[in-house]
Amino acid sequence: MPELRAAGQVVTVAAAANLLDSLLDSGIKVPYSCRAGSCHACIVRCVAGELQDNQPQALDAQSRAQGWRLACQCQVMGDLSVELYDPSKQATRAAISACDWLSAEVLRLRLIPEKPVVYRAGQHALLWSAQGVARPYSFASVPDVDPWLEFHIDCRHSGAFSDAARLLSVGESLHVGVVSGGELRYEPDWQERPLILLAAGTGLAPLYAVLRDALQHNHQAKIRLIHSAHDAQALYLREPLQTLAANTPQLEVQHVSAAELPAALAQLRLVPRQTLALICGKPGNVELFARSLYMAGVPRNQTFSDLFLPHAQ
CATH class of the missing domain: 2.40.30.10 (Translation factors)
Known part of the structure; x- marks a missing residue:
């Protein structure tokens, strides 16, 4: 059975055991959140040994070359030494x-x-x-x-x-x-393409940044932003966004509660074929947004999404 060395400890683990589980089961404190290779909270450095990385594309080439891996996506295949991330x-x-x-x-x-x-x-x-x-x-x-x-x-x-x-x-x-991350981004060659931005809850944060980035790049085509939340009191940044829309002729902003969301999505009909869509929120919202956009005629390869995954137990 492989030996795992980390944080000054040496423990024996089962072959092909998940690295994050092995560390936690040994009492070694490693932060984690999604367990899906998205959040990167469980990043560790492989110093020596054998492991199998089931999601190598999750980290950039430079990080991988330095030995960094996501513990939740790795299996211990032989004796292994890892270094914990020290913020x-x-x-x-x-x-x-x-x-x-x-x-x-x-x-x-x-x-x-x-x-x-x-x-x-x-x-x-x-x-x-x-x-x-x-x-x-x-x-x-x-x-x-x-x-x-x-x-x-x-x-x-x-x-x-x-x-x-x-x-x-x-x-x-x-x-x-x-x-x-990086699925939600603005590219300078998008200037003449209509944009639809759909955000649920704090999914507004990255889309607020992308929106302002697009305007910094002098985006010319129409931009439509819909922000939804579970109720009207949870909608935020209403005033700055409405002010931005008032000063930006091609920008339309809509704030809707969960009860109002179906009607707002139903208005997405017969959008121009070159439209690009960026969506962000919890999985259920993102799935709803993606389905509505597809029904409205936005090809799936023109829809970019970012999921806010819940903390895994």
């Missing part, structure tokens, strides 16, 4: 410059990093709390436009990170870790 060494420390509520359940954090963080509008990063909890959040800021990194934290339900976030204040620090 104090491998992430970027960032001070909270603003901490305010956009609605009763959405907390906006603006962070000033100690060194530049390279990202694109539409990507997400790992935020590390002082308690060592890591969760992925999408950038709501635009690089080279906003002097801060902005994130929208959904605090509707209790969670390890959201509970800690409620207690944060200006001047405290977090660590910004791995930047990943």
Whole structure:
């Protein structure tokens, strides 16, 4: 049976055992969230040994060359030594410059990093709390436009990170870790193509960034943004978006509650064939959005999505 070395411990594990489960079962604290290879919270460095990576495309070539792997997607095939991710060494420390509520359940954090963080509008990063909890959040800021990194934290339900976030204040620090993702992005050659942006809940965060990025690139065609939430009180950024729409002739913004969403989606009919769609939210919402867009005539290869997966147990 393979020996697994990590955090100063040596344990014996079953051949082909899941690496994340093996670490957790051994009492080694490794953060994780989705268990699907999306959030990157369980990233570890393979120092020596044998493992099978079931999702090699989840990390970029540079990270893989450095030995980084997602523990939830790896199997222990032989003796293995891994190094845990240390945010104090491998992430970027960032001070909270603003901490305010956009609605009763959405907390906006603006962070000033100690060194530049390279990202694109539409990507997400790992935020590390002082308690060592890591969760992925999408950038709501635009690089080279906003002097801060902005994130929208959904605090509707209790969670390890959201509970800690409620207690944060200006001047405290977090660590910004791995930047990943990229399905939701704006490409400069999209200027003449209509865009539909569909967001549920804090799925608005990356689409708000992509929208402003598109306008920075002088997007010419029509843009339609629909933001939905479980009720009207949970809709946020209404005023800045309506102001943006009032000053941008090609932009249409619609805020709808869950009860109003079917009617809003029913209005998506006979859209131009060259339309591109970007959608974001929890899996059920994304599935509903994708189906509605397909019925409206948007080809599936012109629909880009980002799923906000729930924390796996």
